[in-house]
Each structure stands twice: as structure tokens, then as C-alpha cells.
Amino acid sequence: MSQETHSTHQHVSSRKMYFAVFAALLVLTFATVLVARVDLGVMNDVVALGIAVTKAVLVLLFFMHVRYSTRLTALTAVGGFLWLAILIGITLCDYMSRGATMPVPGK
Amino acid sequence: MASTTIDTHHLNPAGHHPRLQHQFDSLEQQKESSTLGMWMFLVTEIMFFGGLFLAYVVYRTKYPHVFAASSHHLDVTLGGINTAVLIGSSLTMALSIWAAQVNKRKLIVVFLIATMVLGAVFLGVKAKEYTDKFTHHLVPGAHFAPEDEHLQGPAREQAQIFFSLYFMMTGLHALHMIIGLGILAALIRPSWKGRFDLAYHTPLECTGLYWHFVDIVWIFLFPLLYLLGAHAR
Amino acid sequence: MNTTTTAEPLAAGPETGERPNYLNAAYGLRSWLLTKDHKRIAILYLISVTAFFALGSLFALLIRLELLTPEGDMFQPDTYNRLFTMHGIVMVFFFLIPAIPAVLGNFLVPLMIGAKDLAFPKINLASWYVYNLGGLFTLWSIVHGGVDTGWTFYTPYSTHYSNTYVISAALGIFITGFSSIFTGLNFIVTIHRMRAPGMTWFRLPLFIWSHYATSLIIVLGTPVVAITLLMVAAERVLHLGLFDPALGGDPVLFQHLFWFYSHPAVYIMILPAMGVVSELVAAFARKPVFGYKVVAFASIAIAVLGFLVWGHHMFVAGESAYAATVFSVLSMLVAIPSAVKVFNWTSTLYQGSVSLQTPMLYALGFIGLFTLGGLTGVMVATLGIDVHVHDTYFIVAHFHYIMVGGTIMGYMGGLHYWWPKISGKLYPAFLSRLSALLVFCGFNLTFFPQFILGYLGMPRRYWAYPPEFQVLNVLSTAGASILGVGYVLPLFYFIWSMRYGKASGDNPWGAVGLEWDTPSPPPTENFLTTPVVTHGPYEYNVKEVHDRTSHPEARVG
Numbered sequence: 001m002s003q004e005t006h007s008t009h010q011h012v013s014s015r016k017m018y019f020a021v022f023a024a025l026l027v028l029t030f031a032t033v034l035v036a037r038v039d040l041g042v043m044n045d046v047v048a049l050g051i052a053v054t055k056a057v058l059v060l061l062f063f064m065h066v067r068y069s070t071r072l073t074a075l076t077a078v079g080g081f082l083w084l085a086i087l088i089g090i091t092l093c094d095y096m097s098r099g100a101t102m103p104v105p106g107k
Numbered sequence: 108m109a110s111t112t113i114d115t116h117h118l119n120p121a122g123h124h125p126r127l128q129h130q131f132d133s134l135e136q137q138k139e140s141s142t143l144g145m146w147m148f149l150v151t152e153i154m155f156f157g158g159l160f161l162a163y164v165v166y167r168t169k170y171p172h173v174f175a176a177s178s179h180h181l182d183v184t185l186g187g188i189n190t191a192v193l194i195g196s197s198l199t200m201a202l203s204i205w206a207a208q209v210n211k212r213k214l215i216v217v218f219l220i221a222t223m224v225l226g227a228v229f230l231g232v233k234a235k236e237y238t239d240k241f242t243h244h245l246v247p248g249a250h251f252a253p254e255d256e257h258l259q260g261p262a263r264e265q266a267q268i269f270f271s272l273y274f275m276m277t278g279l280h281a282l283h284m285i286i287g288l289g290i291l292a293a294l295i296r297p298s299w300k301g302r303f304d305l306a307y308h309t310p311l312e313c314t315g316l317y318w319h320f321v322d323i324v325w326i327f328l329f330p331l332l333y334l335l336g337a338h339a340r
Numbered sequence: 341m342n343t344t345t346t347a348e349p350l351a352a353g354p355e356t357g358e359r360p361n362y363l364n365a366a367y368g369l370r371s372w373l374l375t376k377d378h379k380r381i382a383i384l385y386l387i388s389v390t391a392f393f394a395l396g397s398l399f400a401l402l403i404r405l406e407l408l409t410p411e412g413d414m415f416q417p418d419t420y421n422r423l424f425t426m427h428g429i430v431m432v433f434f435f436l437i438p439a440i441p442a443v444l445g446n447f448l449v450p451l452m453i454g455a456k457d458l459a460f461p462k463i464n465l466a467s468w469y470v471y472n473l474g475g476l477f478t479l480w481s482i483v484h485g486g487v488d489t490g491w492t493f494y495t496p497y498s499t500h501y502s503n504t505y506v507i508s509a510a511l512g513i514f515i516t517g518f519s520s521i522f523t524g525l526n527f528i529v530t531i532h533r534m535r536a537p538g539m540t541w542f543r544l545p546l547f548i549w550s551h552y553a554t555s556l557i558i559v560l561g562t563p564v565v566a567i568t569l570l571m572v573a574a575e576r577v578l579h580l581g582l583f584d585p586a587l588g589g590d591p592v593l594f595q596h597l598f599w600f601y602s603h604p605a606v607y608i609m610i611l612p613a614m615g616v617v618s619e620l621v622a623a624f625a626r627k628p629v630f631g632y633k634v635v636a637f638a639s640i641a642i643a644v645l646g647f648l649v650w651g652h653h654m655f656v657a658g659e660s661a662y663a664a665t666v667f668s669v670l671s672m673l674v675a676i677p678s679a680v681k682v683f684n685w686t687s688t689l690y691q692g693s694v695s696l697q698t699p700m701l702y703a704l705g706f707i708g709l710f711t712l713g714g715l716t717g718v719m720v721a722t723l724g725i726d727v728h729v730h731d732t733y734f735i736v737a738h739f740h741y742i743m744v745g746g747t748i749m750g751y752m753g754g755l756h757y758w759w760p761k762i763s764g765k766l767y768p769a770f771l772s773r774l775s776a777l778l779v780f781c782g783f784n785l786t787f788f789p790q791f792i793l794g795y796l797g798m799p800r801r802y803w804a805y806p807p808e809f810q811v812l813n814v815l816s817t818a819g820a821s822i823l824g825v826g827y828v829l830p831l832f833y834f835i836w837s838m839r840y841g842k843a844s845g846d847n848p849w850g851a852v853g854l855e856w857d858t859p860s861p862p863p864t865e866n867f868l869t870t871p872v873v874t875h876g877p878y879e880y881n882v883k884e885v886h887d888r889t890s891h892p893e894a895r896v897g
Contacts, residue, residue, distance in 0.1 A: 010208070010305070012205065012208045012209070012305075013201075013205065015202065015205060018198055018201050018202060018205065019198070021198075022194060022195070022197075022198040025194045025197075026191060026194060029187065029190050029191060029194065029329075032329075032330055032334065033183060033187050033334065033337070036183075036330070036334035036337035037337050048330040048331075048334055049330070051330070052326050052327050052329075052330050055323075055326045056323045056326050056327070059197060059319050059322060059323050059326070060319075060323070062201075063197050063198075063200075063201045063315070063319045063322075064315070064316055064319045064320075069142075070139075072143065072532065073142070073143070073146055076143070076146045076147065076150060077146065077149075079150065079560075080149065080150035080153040080154070080560075081153060083150075083153070083154060083157075083560045083647070084153055084154060084157040084160070086647060086648070087154070087157055087158075087161055087564065087600055088157070088160065088161050088164055090648065090651075090663075091161055091165065091593075091596045091600075092164065092165075092168075093660075093662070093663050093666065094592075094596070094651065094659045094660050094662075094663035095165055095168065095169075095660075097660040097661075097662035097663060098659075098660045099660075100660065100661075100662065128461075129456065129457075130455070130456045130457040130458070130459065130461060130534070131459075131534075132870075136533060136534070139533055140459045140460075140529050140530075140532075140533045140534070143528075143529045143532060143533060144459060144460060144525055144526075144529045147524075147525045147528055147529065147559055148525060150559055150560065151521055151525075151559055151560075151562070151563045152563070153563075154560055154561070154562075154563035154564050155563035155564075155566060155567050156567070157563070157564065157567075158563075158564050158567035158568055158571070158597050159567060159571075161593075161596075161597065162571070162582060162593060162597075165590070165593055166582075169590075170588070247578055247580050248578040248579065248580075249578075249579075261588065264581050264587045264588040265588045267580065267581055267587070267588075268580070268581055268582060268587075268588055268589065271574070271578075271580040271581070271582060272582075275570075275571070275574065
């Protein structure tokens with residue numbers, strides 16, 4: 001346990017960095033709206049989600065300071081999203097295989 | 108197996124800090140505990156919204172055309188503006204913490220208020236969108252009656268599922284924003300009084316984490332709800 | 341000992357001349373209702389969960405009375421539906437899930453890790469109020485006739501057809517879920533950030549590891565059932581169609597969402613009890629728990645794997661055959677870390693210096709009954725078997741073996757072990773051993789016949805049954821009466837002990853652990869000086885143990 005009154009390991013992000021991330025987020029928002037207007041079939045979903053994930057990661061790393069925090073913080077953030085992926089992923093395994101017939105041994 | 112003991116109750120210089128709570132031994136421990144606690148809470152929020160996202164994914168897969176046609180009725184411009192507004196509010200929130208770290212108490216207040224204003228703009232736009240839905244009979248329940256020719260017959264029930272999810276997801280999100288505005292308001296007075304500085308600004312940091320998380324939820328809501336049918340124009 | 345010296349007698353307490361401790365630190369209702377002391381909050385929870393346990397037991401009694409005869413002659417079938425529903429809701433959400441963490445966990449976690457309190461004392465107090473608020477909503481439902489959907493709230497019956505107060509019950513559970521989340525969040529942060537100097541992760545008692553794993557489950561799972569219940573309420577009010585096939589919805593989606601939490605919830609119920617058993621077995625065999633690290637990792641493994649198996653509740657509900665197969669296999673996997681723990685406890689007993697005090701009786705009972713419950717769990721994880729026994733008394737018996745034979749035995753054992761620490765008093769040994777025996781015998785008489793009933797085909801949730809099942813049902817009800825006596829006796833002698841019990845002294849069991857290195861009852865701040873930990877958790881006669889195991893023929897001691 002530390003006894004210091006001041007935080008020696010506190011990272012102070014620069015305003016420039018915050019503005020740069022902000023600009024990137026705006027650009028990505030613009031991009032996702034534009035791409036949505038074009039019919040890319042299945043790729044529409046992929047691109048939209050990919051952009052959303054990128055934006056979320058930028059917010060996590062820089063606005064929420066995960067980039068400068070402990071490994072435990074990063075693990076917590078990843079863990080939360082991983083668990084949502086488990087919920088959606090395994091449930092989808094049911095829905096995607098409905099209607100499929102199982103092979104019966106011997107036939 | 109001798110062991111030593113340390114009486115730490117009176118050695119702690121941080122014990123004199125007025126904001127140090129009795130169960131902690133140092134400000135550092137308190138800050139790390141508070142932020143870890145807030146992260147744990149955010150994990151619960153991921154799973155809380157997550158149930159709605161699951162329902163969305165399942166029904167989107169089941170009724171892709173009706174979902175796309177329903178999504179048509181959402182205003183992409185308003186949604187896009189709201190996305191930019193919320194991202195801007197995340198910027199101002201982050202800057203309020205920066206201001207605390209460089210010991211500029213008045214700037215903290217400026218950025219907190221800016222965050223609140225942007226948050227209020229977001230909610231105002233949402234209110235407009237909800238009113239529009241109400242006018243066009245797109246609110247699920249007894250009066251759900253879309254005029255769109257693509258949303259009649261069995262498609263009507265499926266569209267009601269879309270709009271149920273739309274209102275529940277954006278409604279829950281808006282509720283979180285309202286709560287966030289309340290928390291921000293409560294931080295203004297202590298900030299003005301100089302309570303926060305480089306050594307101690309944990310409430311700002313935890314509020315920031317919450318606010319950015321609410322932003323992230325919207326980052327996913329916007330494309331999933333608004334941009335589905337965009338290319339069909 | 342590995343910690344501070346036990347305090348010399350402190351200055352006499354304010355009024356009674358006794359040592360200052362958390363119980364006499366302040367008097368009056370306000371000092372209890374506005375406390376931030378984790379130990380007092382634990383007592384508040386003890387009172388609340390006991391009240392709900394009594395309520396849930398009342399419903400159980402009425403169920404078993406009806407089932408004495410094959411005909412439905414005591415209640416209307418509708419009423420019977422409400423009885424088993426409210427029994428399930430009250431017992432699961434208001435007793436089994438909170439009991440050990442909120443009573444024993446709240447009291448012991450800071451003590452065991454050498455901290456002054458939990459990380460967030462105010463949130464701890466808030467969690468008790470939230471629990472009671474949720475309880476009020478549920479009581480409202482009960483007063484207005486209860487809910488008849490089953491504790492599982494399956495749709496579209498719960499959302500569309502039931503004429504009972506579903507929404508207030510659902511809201512009650514929703515609110516209480518936050519109580520659970522606050523507790524879990526508090527434990528995780530406390531265990532990560534507030535361990536005493538020298539208390540590394542692998543020097544933590546296994547009780548802490550169990551509660552850590554439990555808290556992970558709480559934080560990850562509870563929010564999902566929370567949003568699901570909100571969706572049910574919204575659907576019920578607005579007739580939305582999310583879970584109603586007539587409106588394009590899928591009732592199985594509700595079940596996915598519901599069981600995603602409710603299966604891990606059973607691990608929320610059992611892991612803390614396993615933590616208690618680890619402590620009891622070590623203390624009453626006077627030996628370190630065999631394979632400490634393996635048991636610690638097994639707790640984490642149970643928490644993780646427990647999230648991957650929920651579909652085994654839906655084998656016959658309409659999920660795909662592929663999904664069912666995958667869930668069946670994964671369900672077998674989750675049995676492994678549980679079994680490992682049973683092996684390790686048993687190995688701890690081997691060549692230990694076993695004493696059959698009351699807490700140990702409960703621990704031994706747990707090991708046996710949990711094993712039976714767990715083995716039948718593997719049986720029902722087997723897809724081919726479950727297709728036949730699903731929704732029969734076989735399932736009812738299986739989960740009661742785990743939850744009553746497991747969790748409640750663990751809870752009772754823990755209460756009996758730490759009662760001297762909590763109250764500073766001893767309870768009568770003969771009566772407590774008698775209660776343990778009544779519980780064990782009563783339990784088996786109640787629930788073993790139900791395995792047979794289920795196997796023979798008696799469905800669950802039915803208020804009448806074919807006459808050939810009567811004998812087994814009568815045995816079950818008889819067992820339930822004995823079990824009830826076994827549960828009521830401790831209520832009397834614990835309360836009796838607070839007034840008339842002998843002073844226990846700081847460590848009546850001669851146990852090892854930070855919680856025993858502080859007075860009984862502890863002072864408000866737990867430790868007079870912060871402990872510094874220099875070695876592991878179960879250092880009972882370590883030298884002798886090492887001698888014995890390295891020279892098996894020498895038979896030292």
C-alpha cells in the first residue's frame with residue numbers, strides 16, 4: 001500500500017490528444033453514414049460494426065484512459081464485452097442451427 | 108513463525124486529507140478502489156444493455172426485411188447529429204478531468220456545463236424523434252398503426268418488435284443520460300469550490316467513465332437502429 | 341499464529357463494563373439502521389433472510405401438506421400453482437442467493453483479509469435497503485394472491501395469459517438483483533484492493549476465493565435477468581410480442597435470457613457454501629486443505645464454465661438439437677471442478693485430527709449430499725436421460741439436494757462455526773448436534789423419495805397424482821416435518837445464547853485465520869493494529885503434517 005498523498009503514477013493526457021480522438025470519432029461517424037448508403041450486401045453489417053468497434057475502442061483507450069491504466073482495468077473492460085459476446089454467440093448457435101436435421105448414425 | 112505488526116493508523120499522512128474515507132489507508136488506494144468499482148458497475152451495464160442487443164440480433168436475423176423497412180422511419184440526420192453531439196460531450200467530459208489535473212477549477216465547471224448542455228441537446232433531439240414516432244403511430248402498444256405499405260399484415264407485428272426494441276434501447280439509454288445529467292449537476296458546486304485537483308478528482312473520473320460508457324452504447328445503437336435500411340433509399 | 345497479538349483487555353465498555361466491540365459501540369435503532377459497519381449490516385441481513393426463509397418454508401409446508409394425498413383436496417389447482425411459484429421465488433431470490441454472501445460474506449470478508457471494512461460501506465448498507473425494497477414488491481404480490489407462473493416466469497403465460505400480479509413480483513426480483521450486484525461489486529473491489537500487507541492471493545482463505553468467484557458471476561449474470569424481467573413487464577403492459585409466438589416473438593428467447601443468469605445463479609448459491617466447507621474441513625480436521633491452489637482455481641473454473649451451460653434447462657423447449665448437444669457436453673465439464681473440490685475435501689480429512697463438532701457435522705453432511713446432488717446433475721446433463729426426467733420430481737430432488745443439502749447445510753455450518761465470533765457466545769452443543777442430525781435425516785427422508793417419484797414419472801408442479809405414488813409422498817412430507825424442526829431449533833438456541841450463552845473467548849475452536857486473531861465479538865474497526873501476513877491460510881500443526889507425510893511408517897503423533 002502506498003502512503004503518498006500525491007499520485008506519482010498519474011498520467012495527464014494532453015488536450016491535443018483528446019481533440020485528435022474527437023476528430024477521429026467524427027470522421028468515423030461520417031464514414032459509417034456514407035457507407036450505409038451504398039448497398040454492399042452482407043458487408044454493410046461488417047463495416048458498420050467494424051467502425052462502431054473502432055470508435056468504441058478509441059473511447060475506451062483514450063477518453064476512459066484504459067491505455068494508461070492497470071492491466072486489471074483492461075481485463076475488466078475486455079471481460080465485460082467478452083461476456084456479452086458469449087451471451088449473443090452461444091444463443092445464436094441455437095438460432096442458426098434450428099431447422100437443421102441432425103445426422104442419425106447408421107443412416 | 109514470528110511476525111511483525113505495523114501500526115498504520117497514525118502514520119498515514121493521507122489520513123489528513125479531508126476526502127479520505129476511514130476504510131482506506133491512502134488516497135491512492137481509495138482512487139484505485141473507486142475506479143475499479145465503477146468499472147465493475149460498467150460491466151453490469153454492458154450485460155444489462157446486452158440482453159436488449161441479443162433480442163435485437165435474434166429478431167434482425169429473423170426478420171431482416173421488415174427491420175430494414177422499419178429502420179427507414181428513423182431520421183438518420185437527427186441520429187447522426189446526436190452521435191456527433193454525444194461524442195462532443197465525451198470530449199468536454201474528458202477535458203473537465205484534464206482541467207482538474209492542471210488545477211484549473213473554473214475550467215472544470217465550464218467543461219462540466221458544456222457536457223450537460225450537449226447532453227441536454229441530445230435529449231431534446233430524442234424528444235423530437237419520439238414525438239414524431241407518436242404522431243406517426245409508431246409507438247408499440249394499442250395504438251401501433253404504421254402507414255407504411257411495407258409494414259402491413261404479419262409485417263406489422265414484426266415491425267412492432269423493431270419499434271419495441273428501438274424504444275426500449277434508446278429509452279434505457281436516455282434514462283442513463285438523464286441520470287448522468289443529474290450526477291454532473293451535483294459535481295458543479297464542489298468543482299467551483301475547488302474540491303478537485305491533481306491529487307483528488309476521483310468523482311470526476313468515475314463520472315467520466317460512466318458518461319463515456321453511455322456514449323459507447325450510443326455508438327452501437329446508432330448504426331444498428333438507424334443505418335439498417337439506409338441503402339435502400 | 342501469523343498475525344497480530346490478541347489484544348490485551350481494552351478499557352471497559354461504556355455501560356456494561358465489557359470490552360468495546362461492534363455490538364456495544366452504539367445503541368439504538370438509528371445506530372443499526374444507519375450503520376456503515378459491515379458486521380452490523382451482516383446482522384441486518386441475517387434478520388431479513390431468516391424472515392424470508394420462514395416465509396418460503398411456509399409455502400413448502402403447504403405444498404407438502406397438499407401432496408399427502410393423491411387427490412387435490414386442500415387447495416384449488418390455481419392456488420397450488422401460486423404456492424410453488426412463491427416458494428421458488430422467495431427461496432431462490434430472497435434466501436439462497438443472498439444468504440451466505442450477505443450474512444457470512446459481509447461479516448467475514450474484511451476480517452479474513454485484514455481490512456477495516458469493505459471498500460464501499462455505504463453501498464453495502466444501500467444493498468440491504470434495496471433488498472428489502474425488492475422484498476416489499478414481492479410481498480405485495482403475495483398479499484394479492486401471489487404469482488402462478490412458476491419461479492421461471494415462462495412466456496407467453498407470464499406475459500399474456502396469467503391473471504396474477506406478475507409485474508410487481510418481477511419488479512421485486514429486479515430490484516433485489518441490484519442488492520446482489522452491489523454486494524458482488526463490493527467484494528471484488530475489496531478483495532483486489534484492500535488485502536493486508538503480506539496477504540497475497542495464494543495466502544487468502546478459500547472462503548475468499550469462493551466469494552470472489554461468486555461475485556464475478558453476480559456482476560456478469562444478474563443484469564441479464566434484470567433486463568429480461570423488465571422486458572417481461574413491458575410486454576405484459578403493452579402486448580409487444582417479443583416473447584409471444586402469436587405476435588412474431590419467440591418464447592425460447594425468453595428462456596435463453598432467463599437461464600443465462602439463472603443457471604450461473606445456482607453457482608452463486610453453491611460457491612459460497614463450498615467456501616464455508618473448505619474452512620470447516622480445515623478447522624475440524626486441523627489440517628490445511630489438500631490441494632489449496634487447485635481448489636482456488638476450481639472456484640474460478642466453476643464460475644466461468646457455469647456461464648456456458650444454460651441451455652441444459654431447455655433441452656425439450658425447442659432449442660436446436662445441435663445446441664442441445666453442445667450444452668449437454670459443456671454441462672458435463674462443469675461437474676469436474678466441483679468433483680475435484682469434493683476429492684480435495686475428502687483428502688483433507690484423511691489422516692486429519694477430526695473432531696465432530698456441530699459445524700463439522702454440517703460440513704460432512706454437505707460433502708455427502710452435494711455429491712449425490714452433483715452426480716444426479718451429471719445424469720440430467722445427459723440429454724437422453726433428461727428428455728425423460730425433465731419436469732419430473734427427479735429434477736426437483738436433484739436441485740434440492742444441491743440447494744438444501746448443499747447450500748443450506750453450508751450456511752448452517754458457517755453460522756454455527758462463526759457464531760462465537762459474531763456474538764461472543766457459545767450455543768448448547770447437544771442441541772446443536774441434535775439439530776444437525778435432524779436436518780440430515782429429515783432432509784434425506786424428504787428428498788430421496790422424490791428421486792424415485794421422478795424416475796417413476798411423477799411430474800412436478802402438479803397438485804394431484806396417481807395413488808400408487810402416495811407412500812413416497814407421505815415419506816417426503818414426514819421428512820419435511822423433521823427437517824423443519826431441525827431448522828427451527830437453531831433459531832431458538834442462537835437467540836437464547838445471546839442472553840444466556842457462555843462467553844466464547846476469542847477463538848473457541850482453536851482455529852487459524854485472521855478473523856480468529858481478533859476478539860470475539862470484534863471491535864468496530866476489526867483490528868487494533870493492521871495485521872501483517874507472513875504465511876498461508878491453514879497452518880495447523882504444519883510440522884507434524886509434513887513429518888507424517890514424508891515418513892508414512894514413522895506415524896508421528
